[in-house]
Amino acid sequence: MAIKKRPQADPAAIEAFGAAADTPPEAPSPVASAPTPPRQVAPARSTQPGEWPADVAKTLLIRWPDATLPSELAEVAGLEDRSQHKTALRALQRGLEVLRAEHRE
Known part of the structure; x- marks a missing residue:
């Protein structure tokens, strides 16, 4: 079986996609509907080991x-002798615990 080459992605289209992600959404119109209630914390999902919930990315x-965050991540990963992926997951978990604790107070 022959290996097909992927078509090259347009760098301008990739940059436009990223720039659109960085722009804030449009301001809501003054005739907006009733305000939405605050988000509720989702209950813990009960899944079997090895099973991934369908609604979780x-x-x-x-x-x-x-460039500050990626260079700090690389530095801390080197200090702990871990991969950047594992270090980022660990930092994310610890940060979420701190944020969750702040909202409980």
């Missing part, structure tokens, strides 16, 4: 605002 794409 397996990946996340991060667009860095500047």
Whole structure:
């Protein structure tokens, strides 16, 4: 079986997509409907080991605002002798715990 080459992605289209993700959404119109209630914390899902919930994403794409965060991530990963992926997951988990604790107070 022959291996087919992928078509090249247009760099301008990729950059436009990323720039659109960075722009804030349009301001709501003054005739907006009733305000939405605050988001409720979702209850813990009960799934079997090895089973992934259908409504939970397996990946996340991060667009860095500047070069500070990725370089700090690389530095901390080197200090802990871990991969950047594992270090980022650990930092994300610890950060979420702190944010959750702040909202409980």
